[in-house]
Amino acid sequence: xxxxxxxxxxxxxxxxxxxxxxxxxxxxxxxxxxxxxxxxxxxxxxxxxxxxxxxxxxxxxxxxxxxxxxxxxxxxxxxxxxxxxxxxxxxxxxxxxxxxxxxxxxxxxxxxxxxxxxxxxxxxxxxxxxxxxxxxxxxxxxxxxxxxxxxxxxxxxxxxxxxxxxxxxxxxxxxxxxxxxxxxxxxxxxxxxxxxxxxxxxxxxxxxxxxxxxxxxxxxxxxxxxxxxxxxxxxxxxxxxxxxxxxxxxxxxxxxxxxxxxxxxxxxxxxxxxxxxxxxxxxxxxxxxxxxxxxxxxxxxxxxxxxxxxxxxxxxxxxxxxxxxxxxxxxxxxxxxxxxxxxxxxxxxxxxxxxxxxxxxxxxxxxxxxxxxxxxxxxxxxxxxxxxxxxxxxxxxxxxxxxxxxxxxxxxxxxxxxxxxxxxxxxxxxxxxxx
Amino acid sequence: xxxxxxxxxxxxxxxxxxxxxxxxxxxxxxxxxxxxxxxxxxxxxxxxxxxxxxxxxxxxxxxxxxxxxxxxxxxxxxxxxxxxxxxxxxxxxxxxxxxxxxxxxxxxxxxxxxxxxxxxxxxxxxxxxxxxxxxxxxxxxxxxxxxxxxxxxxxxxxxxxxxxxxxxxxxxxxxxxxxxxxxxxxxxxxxxxxxxxxxxxxxxxxxxxxxxxxxxxxxxxxxxxxxxxxxxxxxxxxxxxxxxxxxxxxxxxxxxxxxxxxxxxxxxxxxxxxxxxxxxxxxxxxxxxxxxxxxxxxxxxxxxxxxxxxxxxxxxxxxxxxxxxxxxxxxxxxxxxxxxxxxxxxxxxxxxxxxxxxxxxxxxxxxxxxxxxxxxxxxxxxxxxxxxxxxxxxxxxxxxxxxxxxxxxxxxxxxxxxxxxxxxxxxxxxxxxxx
Numbered sequence: 001x002x003x004x005x006x007x008x009x010x011x012x013x014x015x016x017x018x019x020x021x022x023x024x025x026x027x028x029x030x031x032x033x034x035x036x037x038x039x040x041x042x043x044x045x046x047x048x049x050x051x052x053x054x055x056x057x058x059x060x061x062x063x064x065x066x067x068x069x070x071x072x073x074x075x076x077x078x079x080x081x082x083x084x085x086x087x088x089x090x091x092x093x094x095x096x097x098x099x100x101x102x103x104x105x106x107x108x109x110x111x112x113x114x115x116x117x118x119x120x121x122x123x124x125x126x127x128x129x130x131x132x133x134x135x136x137x138x139x140x141x142x143x144x145x146x147x148x149x150x151x152x153x154x155x156x157x158x159x160x161x162x163x164x165x166x167x168x169x170x171x172x173x174x175x176x177x178x179x180x181x182x183x184x185x186x187x188x189x190x191x192x193x194x195x196x197x198x199x200x201x202x203x204x205x206x207x208x209x210x211x212x213x214x215x216x217x218x219x220x221x222x223x224x225x226x227x228x229x230x231x232x233x234x235x236x237x238x239x240x241x242x243x244x245x246x247x248x249x250x251x252x253x254x255x256x257x258x259x260x261x262x263x264x265x266x267x268x269x270x271x272x273x274x275x276x277x278x279x280x281x282x283x284x285x286x287x288x289x290x291x292x293x294x295x296x297x298x299x300x301x302x303x304x305x306x307x308x309x310x311x312x313x314x315x316x317x318x319x320x321x322x323x324x325x326x327x328x329x330x331x332x333x334x335x336x337x338x339x340x341x342x343x344x345x346x347x348x349x350x351x352x353x354x355x356x357x358x359x360x361x362x363x364x365x366x367x368x369x370x371x372x373x374x375x376x377x378x379x380x381x382x383x384x385x386x387x388x389x390x391x392x393x394x395x396x397x398x399x400x401x402x403x404x405x406x407x408x409x410x411x412x413x414x415x416x417x418x419x420x421x422x423x424x425x426x427x428x429x430x431x432x433x434x435x
Numbered sequence: 436x437x438x439x440x441x442x443x444x445x446x447x448x449x450x451x452x453x454x455x456x457x458x459x460x461x462x463x464x465x466x467x468x469x470x471x472x473x474x475x476x477x478x479x480x481x482x483x484x485x486x487x488x489x490x491x492x493x494x495x496x497x498x499x500x501x502x503x504x505x506x507x508x509x510x511x512x513x514x515x516x517x518x519x520x521x522x523x524x525x526x527x528x529x530x531x532x533x534x535x536x537x538x539x540x541x542x543x544x545x546x547x548x549x550x551x552x553x554x555x556x557x558x559x560x561x562x563x564x565x566x567x568x569x570x571x572x573x574x575x576x577x578x579x580x581x582x583x584x585x586x587x588x589x590x591x592x593x594x595x596x597x598x599x600x601x602x603x604x605x606x607x608x609x610x611x612x613x614x615x616x617x618x619x620x621x622x623x624x625x626x627x628x629x630x631x632x633x634x635x636x637x638x639x640x641x642x643x644x645x646x647x648x649x650x651x652x653x654x655x656x657x658x659x660x661x662x663x664x665x666x667x668x669x670x671x672x673x674x675x676x677x678x679x680x681x682x683x684x685x686x687x688x689x690x691x692x693x694x695x696x697x698x699x700x701x702x703x704x705x706x707x708x709x710x711x712x713x714x715x716x717x718x719x720x721x722x723x724x725x726x727x728x729x730x731x732x733x734x735x736x737x738x739x740x741x742x743x744x745x746x747x748x749x750x751x752x753x754x755x756x757x758x759x760x761x762x763x764x765x766x767x768x769x770x771x772x773x774x775x776x777x778x779x780x781x782x783x784x785x786x787x788x789x790x791x792x793x794x795x796x797x798x799x800x801x802x803x804x805x806x807x808x809x810x811x812x813x814x815x816x817x818x819x820x821x822x823x824x825x826x827x828x829x830x831x832x833x834x835x836x837x838x839x840x841x842x843x844x845x846x847x848x849x850x851x852x853x854x855x856x857x858x859x860x861x862x863x864x865x866x867x868x869x870x
Binding site: 012017018021046078079082083085086088089091093096097099102104106107108112115117119120128130131132134135146167186191203204218222226228232234236242247248249250253254256257259260261287290291293297334335338342343344345346347348349350351352353354355356357358359360361362364365371372374376377378379381383388390391392393394395396399400402404405406407408409410412413415416417418420421422423424425428 | 453456511514516517518520521523524527528531532534537539541542545547549552555565566567568569570586602620623638639653655657659662663667669682684685688689691692694695696722725726727728730732749769770773777778779780781782783784785786787788789790791792793794795796797799800806807808809810812813814816818822823825827828829830831832833837839840843844845847848849850851852853854856857858859860863864
């Protein structure tokens with residue numbers, strides 16, 4: 001237990017430090033090589049890597065829609081229902097995010113507009129691994145679908161049999177995703193960034209992944225011939241603020257929810273109550289033993305931090321500095337503290353709002369800025385699947401009204417042709433009047 | 436004049452190719468070194484570089500507010516009026532972009548919110564050079580001010596006398612920018628990304644610049660200890676679609692407005708009228724001679740392209756592939772083509788809407804995606820100075836309704852602790868009911 005008020009400035013910084021991310025030259029070089037191979041050899045390179053890492057017998061990247069449909073049908077009914085419930089909530093919440101176009105007359109005869117339009121082609125990456133992640137399919141596929149992206153391409157690594165989990169297939173079909181490709185890792189990101197014979201080049205790539213995927217996303221986002229990406233990535237994290245009234249079992253379960261994601265997950269409890277902190281520490285020990293992924297969670301909890309502050313306001317100040325991906329506020333009248341919260345990806349208010357609600361089914365998106373990026377990046381939302389552009393239309397009256405100011409400014413900036421573009425028009429109008 | 440319909444696929448691609456951007460290892464290394472120096476030595480390093488490149492006598496980075504005020508007062512009255520007119524229009528249009536928070540009940544007892552909040556500290560970069568750029572101060576400063584960013588930091592290189600142009604000072608004061616630092620180039624970007632004794636670390640850096648500035652922005656945006664940036668940058672460009680009714684002088688002036696920005700600027704005319712194209716080519720020659728920056732504009736116009744299409748629709752298809760930063764549509768009933776326009780940073784409709792209107796004063800932002808990024812990046816707007824985050828609050832009813840689905844999904848994904856975080860709450864509720 002760390003007593004915040006006794007720390008020096010440097011100790012405070014240390015207490016909230018995140019683990020350094022590996023800046024591995026060999027990872028960069030490996031990924032760069034994979035990108036170059038895929039760019040040069042297209043499908044052949046992607047298939048070769050997929051055979052090497054995922055499925056030795058793979059010969060075609062595309063999962064047929066027929067097979068996608070068959071797989072989707074195999075999902076157990078209760079899981080289907082649960083995915084459908086999550087889908088409904090995520091869809092409602094993202095539909096509510098639809099932006100309105102703006103049209104405004106700034107000066108008589110001068111109309112300005114801001115318009116929103118869906119990105120044309122988006123790439124959705126779903127990691128493989130020991131368990132399927134249908135929830136991530138929903139978190140990417142629903143906003144892409146609601147935005148109205150013309151093409152939605154999903155890449156996910158196949159299993160040894162060249163197939164994907166039925167839950168992934170079911171969620172993909174709910175989101176109207178009908179292009180599923182059997183590839184993962186940096187090669188999948190390369191395929192979606194550059195395009196291959198099978199996989200369309202995409203405008204933007206979304207989704208979580210391992211260090212190869214993350215590095216590949218960074219690299220393609222830096223290239224003009226690549227693709228935009230959703231946001232930078234880092235280890236996942238939760239910060240819980242709790243007071244004396246909090247239920248220690250609830251808090252412990254929330255910390256462990258985060259911890260089981262991976263050994264580098266960060267779990268932080270900040271509380272003005274030392275008795276609550278002690279109770280949570282005991283509850284964590286008790287619950288840890290019951291988890292199937294307890295080796296992962298235990299490893300992450302070695303780096304958990306329990307910070308004792310003087311007040312709840314101090315705890316919020318700590319959170320604002322840390323800028324957590326998930327912030328759970330289990331204090332009396334939690335909502336009253338919302339205006340004071342500055343930097344967080346997603347906020348969970350009150351005792352009955354576990355992180356797993358947002359991870360799965362409340363309706364909010366679970367793709368969130370990690371690693372302190374909550375101070376300058378947004379949680380994923382509908383707007384990330386759209387583009388804004390502007391339109392202006394000046395009438396003769398408009399250019400007459402605004403032209404002189406434009407010419408003065410162009411002259412001040414030494415840009416003759418900018419001035420001339422107005423002058424030729426004002427001259428033409430003057431001639432019209434003379435006639 | 437290129438006749439579009441006679442081109443092969445590869446020739447079409449070639450006709451719309453942008454100049455390759457230098458991927459210079461020495462530029463990267465130089466910038467990387469400057470970033471490291473500023474990160475290690477703070478103000479001392481920034482002052483040293485500024486003495487070397489801009490002002491040998493500089494000893495302090497901060498331009499005092501008193502001096503800022505004095506400089507602002509020196510602006511000629513007609514320029515003050517013109518800047519004020521532009522400011523008013525830009526402010527109106529960006530105020531109209533204020534987003535509304537969202538609050539929604541997705542399932543009884545489950546409330547989800549999307550909230551918008553201003554970025555805390557933003558860094559605005561204004562290039563130096565032969566002429567001052569007060570318009571760019573407005574395009575960055577107005578949205579930062581309208582968004583409500585707590586701190587707005589402006590960096591611009593000083594002249595030989597350690598001062599800045601009075602027009603910059605005047606525009607900065609209109610935008611309520613009260614922290615102006617006398618530094619430019621990669622060292623200014625480093626100062627705003629990492630912070631120094633004088634310059635606060637910023638959350639996001641905005642603004643155009645030379646190749647050092649662009650490279651520095653890219654590098655700091657890739658670092659977790661750096662800052663986010665507005666968008667990737669490339670040479671500026673315009674594509675004009677014009678028909679037989681268009682005024683060749685207007686079109687020529689618009690092409691030249693773009694061309695005078697720099698020798699790498701791109702100017703493209705696409706038209707179904709060969710007579711219009713010929714007339715524009717002649718008008719360009721005539722107008723070129725009158726420009727003070729004619730050597731720059733002439734160099735850019737060497738790479739100008741004149742593309743003849745069969746129809747206006749074909750011209751729009753060409754534009755959609757090219758994805759221009761600025762798209763000027765000088766055809767009869769220009770607005771009717773707006774729904775067909777897919778990828779453009781800002782659209783100028785009709786004969787009376789020159790690019791310079793948007794560059795200066797219509798109200799739209801002149802910071803726009805270049806180099807084809809209009810297909811996946813937005814034009815700069817108020818939302819770029821804000822963050823979205825989500826909030827969820829479940830009541831007892833909410834967790835009772837949604838908990839079973841969350842548990843099913845957590846189980847399907849093999850995440851016990853996520854399931855447990857719901858189970859402990861449902862158990863607690865069951866016990867409450869039993870009592």
